[in-house]
């Protein structure tokens with residue numbers, strides 16, 4: 551039987567593409583998209599849509615009952631750069647929305663949860679290259695602190711209450727259909743828009759800042775596959791490391807130049823440099839590959855080609 555899905559935060563960078571893919575897979579009527587406002591016409595007009603505040607437990611519970619929801623994908627959050635500008639609100643939104651959904655599962659009102667974590671759970675004391683699944687985690691951003699605390703709570707709700715919650719530590723995500731929502735890796739999306747429109751880009755990170763990244767198609771596949779995996783294959787109930795590629799602004803600029811030879815890049819690092827410097831440069835995701843057969847498709851070369859084809 552198909553799951554009955556509620557996506558909270560469906561109008562964002564990930565939610566938009568996740569909604570369309572889940573609707574194709576499970577049927578439009580089985581995927582209820584929701585967000586705090588009707589922010590994206592593609593999402594709002596392509597199937598059932600509800601306005602919901604992720605901080606309002608009663609609203610979410612009502613939707614779960616009315617639509618007989620089995621699975622919730624909680625995508626609403628304040629992202630890294632935005633969260634630094636409003637730490638108290640970021641903590642409130644990122645934590646309490648998660649508690650609401652975990653408590654619905656604890657009360658057996660839903661069966662399964664997807665909740666995204668991030669490479670922001672790592673910090674300046676974490677080994678930077680090939681960052682292991684289990685390692686030092688001392689995040690220095692409010693976003694990272696909220697994601698790390700969220701991971702601990704996911705594992706706790708699994709261990710103590712038997713909640714089936716599944717999670718991935720997404721790296722920076724690159725996509726062409728919806729603009730990114732205020733993260734530190736957003737430059738790797740903006741650069742394509744500016745390269746095509748202006749043939750030049752001023753990067754808010756320094757030239758050699760290497761970070762883990764992933765093309766949205768791979769991130770959506772990972773999200774759907776971890777949720778589809780038989781429960782016994784999920785060995786980690788905090789969050790899985792996930793990786794596809796790592797590159798610096800110089801490297802992505804050079805790849806873009808293969809398609810747009812006149813493209814130039816300059817560097818003007820801002821407050822986001824400090825956040826980027828505290829994160830890993832590359833990630834060891836062997837556990838996800840082993841446990842539920844994760845594999846990526848896109849590397850820097852194929853991702854760049856696809857982005858330019860779609861945006862040109």
Ligand SMILES: NC(=O)c1ccc[n+]([C@@H]2O[C@H](COP(=O)([O-])OP(=O)(O)OC[C@H]3O[C@@H](n4cnc5c(N)ncnc54)[C@H](O)[C@@H]3O)[C@@H](O)[C@H]2O)c1
Nearest residue numbers: 559561562563564586603604626627666668720722723731
């Ligand atoms: N995009 C990335 O590179 C990335 C990387 C790592 C982790 N993540 C995580 O993935 C999730 C989704 O990220 P995204 O990039 O799609 O974010 P986004 O900012 O693009 O989208 C978030 C969506 O949540 C909605 N929202 C905000 N507050 C809400 C509320 N109170 N009630 C209901 N909806 C609300 C927003 O309107 C928006 O549509 C987040 O948890 C984020 O931390 C994203």
